[in-house]
Amino acid sequence: MGDMPIIDREKCQGCGLCVSVCACGALGIVENTVKAVEVDECRWCTLCELVCPYGAITCPFEIIIENGQGSA
Amino acid sequence: MAVQVEFLKSIPYFSGLSDSEIDSVRRYIFEKKAERGEILSFEDEPAGVLYFVVAGAVKVFKTSADGKEQIFSIIRPGESFNDVAVLSGGVSLVSAEAMGAVTLNAIKKNDLEVVLREHPQVALNVIQVLSRRVQELVSLVEDFSFRHVTGRVAKMLLEYAGDGVGERPRLTQQEMAAMIGTAREMVGRSLKSLEAEGTIRMERNRIIITDQKGLREMAGVA
Structure with missing residues (x-):
């Protein structure tokens, strides 16, 4: 299963703003809080993180060095 | 309604x-x-x-x-x-x-x-x-001194990736912005700019440094 946006259930107020801006249908409201329902569809656009008024959903990035590329 | x-x-x-x-x-x-x-x-x-x-x-x-x-x-x-x-x-x-x-x-x-x-x-x-x-x-x-922000993002990426060995916590764009003292939106623009320059590649939730030398030049470090 791919990575999914991280939802803080204590901060999430179930307002659904993130669901309304999600262009790929990856998020949905289940039992009054947001859940990632279609993980494979998520393209990590981070719009959900941008619009959330409560900081309840985050889309962290892994920062890595590509092996054998560039010069050290 | x-x-x-x-x-x-x-x-x-x-x-x-x-x-x-x-x-x-x-x-x-x-x-x-x-x-x-x-x-x-x-x-x-x-x-x-x-x-x-x-x-x-x-x-x-x-x-x-x-x-x-x-x-x-x-x-x-x-x-x-x-x-x-x-x-x-x-x-x-x-x-x-x-x-x-x-x-x-x-x-x-x-x-x-x-x-x-x-x-x-x-x-x-x-x-x-x-x-x-x-x-x-x-x-x-x-926050609108754009070139300076891109250099700071480049430096932050290099420092955070280090020598590429070992696991580090993942960072949100908001956290990256806080680390270098800028707005989240400026980090997003800077990452796009660095990708267009060919120094990094964005793959879903991964920022891959593809050209360390180029990134150092953007960051203004030796």
Whole structure:
């Protein structure tokens, strides 16, 4: 299963703003809080993180060095 | 759906109005719905309508001559946009686009002028709204030394990746912004710029440093 946006259930107020801006249908409201329902569809656009008024959903990035590329 | 009185009472423009005053204002307000991607106001065009977001989110942005988009703010439920253009009688300085399905309440410029004359409290509320808007814009201008930010993002990526050995916690764009003292939006633009330069590659939730030497040059480090 791919990575999914991280939802803080204590901060999430179930307002659904993130669901309304999600262009790929990856998020949905289940039992009054947001859940990632279609993980494979998520393209990590981070719009959900941008619009959330409560900081309840985050889309962290892994920062890595590509092996054998560039010069050290 | 009819314009909801409870919603009108909750928005800053109409704060402090009595029920009868809200009723009086309500007859000028109409509802508008928009779908994702619909442009609600165009930069450089006259603005005849002031909007309040009831549900959903609207992106307010400017587009440069070379197509770069700068988001000024995200308008959430209870907030308004097109204020400056409507109140100044000039053209919109920014564009506004629905980020998903949105429901708006709106008032035409001429009707807003009637409301302002009939209800001085609304005029006082408008002054407060615009004052806060100026404060937000000043803060954004402070972050707008774009080249410096890209260099700081490049340096941050190099330092965070280190020698590439070992696991490190993942970072949100907000955390990256906090680390280098800038706005989240500037980090997003900088990452796109670095990718266009070929020094990094963005793969979903991974930032891959593909050209360390190039990135060091961007960062201004040896």
